[in-house]
């Protein structure tokens with residue numbers, strides 16, 4: 001445990017606690033939690049493992065819904081705008097976490113709170129109104145049933161303040177569709193883990209925040225010097241301009257290598273999409289890029305990667321919104337073999353309006369399309385819809401059915417694993433899921449990506465360590481060997497990237513502005529300098545990497561062990577990608593080699609300090625982090641490696 | 644000297660508002676700023692306003708709002724810049 005003085009700055013100071021069952025509101029100090037984990041997700045994870053009993057399920061009132069703005073959020077640190085939303089994962093039953101940028105997190109801090117922890121359940125629809133010290137639980141019957149755009153408008157009018165920031169759910173969350181998102185500023189989705197489903201289950205429609213307070217730092221002048229250096233780096237990096245429109249700048253080029261390595265076609269039948277389709281979808285004059293009306297940035301972000309889109313022709317002309325992202329290309333286009341640009345943008349806008357997680361929609365519905373193709377389900381099961389690849393109209397209809405639980409949508413809304421059990425007939429083989437959560441990620445070609453996605457403690461998403469290549473956007477040196485398709489040395493890179501992501505989520509820095517992109521933006525050295533000048537700690541890089549970059553992952557892994565039966569088996573890529581090779585393109589024949597993958601996994605466990613064979617946490621590792629009590633809990637359940 | 648914003652280059656990141664609050668308070672306090680920025684994510688409009696309290700960063704090295712706008716949306720114009728030029732920068 002690190003003993004290096006108290007936290008003296010950057011925090012808002014308090015954690016806001018709300019019990020929806022008993023309508024109770026109280027606060028506590030953030031400091032002691034922040035000293036252990038720095039802040040943000042770390043605090044959420046600590047509270048969850050200390051307070052949620054292993055028998056509690058996501059739908060129990062005892063489940064917590066935790067919001068954590070990182071410790072640097074609200075200062076001028078580049079990209080420090082992120083909020084972690086943690087709760088029990090509706091798919092895995094273990095730790096759930098989703099991360100989102102925008103303006104809501106900073107506003108929460110200006111209102112005086114670092115974290116917001118919600119327990120209990122309301123009987124009737126409600127929303128929370130937080131205006132500095134005034135915190136109210138208000139009736140939400142007038143917005144229940146409205147989509148996210150409508151709700152945002154109505155609440156703005158009702159409250160009469162343009163500066164409020166809102167986190168809310170759409171009809172999908174209200175209907176407890178498992179893959180529901182929490183949407184911020186109508187545009188940014190906290191998508192994974194079913195966080196919106198839990199919010200809906202608590203009958204909580206929205207959280208409105210307005211803050212007027214200040215955030216102080218320990219040594220203002222020194223802090224500002226570090227910040228100035230960081231901004232200068234972001235300005236000087238030659239890749240910044242390209243990254244501002246990354247989905248367009250990269251994918252508009254049909255020869256870009258990402259088209260070969262990152263894309264999954266027709267629910268995993270192939271990893272290679274035809275050149276003419278790439279061009280049709282991404283043509284700068286007639287494709288998706290032509291609908292970009294501007295670009296926006298999150299709070300205090302010098303990169304700015306969110307295109308503002310307006311559909312400029314066809315049936316959906318005039319529909320618009322902010323934040324189009326690469327996953328939409330991977331998910332809503334390639335996965336369904338849809339190259340109609342307007343329909344792809346519309347399907348993305350629709351998921352935001354209905355409050356669905358785009359990845360869940362893409363992975364789950366493309367599975368159903370494949371079952372239809374294979375004759376495992378028929379028109380009778382789909383309410384007459386012909387789920388043919390490339391049919392965008394049908395995709396849009398299916399998204400609505402899912403959100404409103406109509407017909408086959410009702411079957412899918414309870415999660416695809418459940419649906420596969422009901423459908424039977426080998427349907428589970430075609431379902432691409434990790435730890436129960438449907439996944440759109442590529443596995444067969446980029447091995448670091450496959451390892452990170454398969455081992456993610458929050459189930460099947462890439463942000464906990466995925467690596468693509470050493471020089472994705474820039475020259476930043478990183479550990480490990482990053483030849484995309486190699487197995488050798490990948491684990492080093494994945495663990496390093498996983499550790500830096502821990503820091504980023506605890507500090508609230510966007511990982512795009514941090515270490516993930518590979519461009520010359522913020523580094524570990526910058527993190528240490530910001531923490532020391534801002535929070536008044538006296539850390540070295542080693543202490544940061546050995547403690548704060550490790551504790552959060554261990555809390556989440558322990559939570560999974562206490563709440564589920566996850567084992568090494570659950571850290572292996574989906575069966576389909578171990579059995580079927582890529583069908584065409586330069587990586588034809590590529591699939592996951594189980595032996596080589598398992599060697600990679602051994603090394604991965606070892607590098608985290610866990611038992612190489614079982615993947616279980618060790619007493620030594622946990623005690624070093626000051627988590628003796630958690631080691632005891634695990635030992636009692638026989639889930640600790642005691643050697 | 645006059646500070647003007649080019650609306651086409653503005654990403655609505657609010658960094659200028661925050662930088663200005665640091666000039667006045669040595670804290671991060673968007674309520675104490677000469678600049679306010681807001682945006683409507685549904686229709687794409689951005690509102691940016693600088694009020695008369697701006698003291699041109701008295702005592703600082705350079706103008707903080709201009710320095711921290713990495714998008715190059717804020718520009719300093721001389722008092723004798725002609726109308727045409729000012730208009731162009733919204």
Ligand code: SF4
Nearest residue numbers: 297298301304305510
């Ligand atoms: S890089 Fe993009 S997502 Fe990250 S903070 Fe900046 S604008 Fe937001």
Ligand code: SF4
Nearest residue numbers: 653654656657659712
């Ligand atoms: S810093 Fe620049 S881009 Fe950001 S809001 Fe201010 S003027 Fe616009």
Ligand code: SF4
Nearest residue numbers: 663697698699700708
């Ligand atoms: S010049 Fe200085 S005082 Fe004036 S608006 Fe910009 S930051 Fe504020």
